[in-house]
Amino acid sequence: MKKVINIFLFILCFTVISCHDDDAVIPALSIIKADTNLKAIGGEASVQIQAVGEVKATTDVEWCKVTEVTTEIVRLSVQENKGYPGRSAQIIITNGEHAKQVTLIQEGAIFIYDKYEQVQSTDNKAAVLPIKLSSSFPIQVVIPEENKNWLSFTPSADGGNFIVSENNTGRARGSDVTVTAGERTLTYQIMQYDAENFVGDWKGAYVNQGKQYSLPEVSISAPDENGVYTISGLYKNSTYDYKIQATYQNNMFYVTAGQFVGSNVATGLPLSVYFCIVDDMGLPLFTTDNSIGLIPVLLFDGSFVLAFADNGGVPGGVATKISFAGFLGEPSLNSFQGNIRILSNCFFF
Numbered sequence: 001m002k003k004v005i006n007i008f009l010f011i012l013c014f015t016v017i018s019c020h021d022d023d024a025v026i027p028a029l030s031i032i033k034a035d036t037n038l039k040a041i042g043g044e045a046s047v048q049i050q051a052v053g054e055v056k057a058t059t060d061v062e063w064c065k066v067t068e069v070t071t072e073i074v075r076l077s078v079q080e081n082k083g084y085p086g087r088s089a090q091i092i093i094t095n096g097e098h099a100k101q102v103t104l105i106q107e108g109a110i111f112i113y114d115k116y117e118q119v120q121s122t123d124n125k126a127a128v129l130p131i132k133l134s135s136s137f138p139i140q141v142v143i144p145e146e147n148k149n150w151l152s153f154t155p156s157a158d159g160g161n162f163i164v165s166e167n168n169t170g171r172a173r174g175s176d177v178t179v180t181a182g183e184r185t186l187t188y189q190i191m192q193y194d195a196e197n198f199v200g201d202w203k204g205a206y207v208n209q210g211k212q213y214s215l216p217e218v219s220i221s222a223p224d225e226n227g228v229y230t231i232s233g234l235y236k237n238s239t240y241d242y243k244i245q246a247t248y249q250n251n252m253f254y255v256t257a258g259q260f261v262g263s264n265v266a267t268g269l270p271l272s273v274y275f276c277i278v279d280d281m282g283l284p285l286f287t288t289d290n291s292i293g294l295i296p297v298l299l300f301d302g303s304f305v306l307a308f309a310d311n312g313g314v315p316g317g318v319a320t321k322i323s324f325a326g327f328l329g330e331p332s333l334n335s336f337q338g339n340i341r342i343l344s345n346c347f348f349f
Contacts, residue, residue, distance in 0.1 A: 029098040036104040040136035045076040053095040064089040110136045121191045121251035124167035133159035135181035147175035172197040174298035195248040202348035253294035271326035278321035286331040292319040307347040
């Protein structure tokens, strides 16, 4: 009886083991791991598989190619994504009987910068001008060869720095700089000058009622003991020479509204003439809390002009035009008689 029992137990154990082995049969095709999240710059992706039989793999897009297929791995080559949106591809893996689908995700191209840093001005002392830049692609900075003796660029973790050497040339100088990342290109403009570089005689031009007029004798004087500059020639004839005053700050000349510049009786009325900034309604801004900038502008050939432009000095508005306005006495909307001369797009060259 004991011998019979031992034989029965042996047969039972063999049966249990056999059943366990049947449960551990390897699937014909399975996904083990997918490395299919890529940056915009592209590169290689892979899908680790476990398969039997002849394995094939295909994708549904041209920018993602299958480069290798085995029973253990599918390798893929992914091109650069130069567009802003992200994109996806479907990889179909099959061994003839079974099929698996894997989604590949690629990020869109990133190019982050601060547009307000694209035009930078500094004085004639040596300076470091930082900018913020971030891109999915390597960043290339190209400085014109003729400006590399005073301007260079050093990359940093969050962008980089323009390095400007001391300016001993006695003149204003500037450079356009091209920044490229992938297919995107930016232009930065670096300028270096002091107010003294713009003191002297100029010619000028302005537009009034659609017609352009010349200013043949414009002049910016050296500053007085209070640091005040005098600008003449904006409105000058045999009878009148209306001069305005300016201060120099933040790399530009500041000209405040409400400056009394003289009298005018040409209309038959004894008018007091004030320098004003013209608002969008054509009315003069004549209070001293309003100002406009006379700002250095770098031209493509490396020369400079000075242009009257908005400097943030008109609260809630934009300064684009200047005028010499006539008032009966102290300036006010009630005493305003009209703009004797309006100058828009006014610049010195």
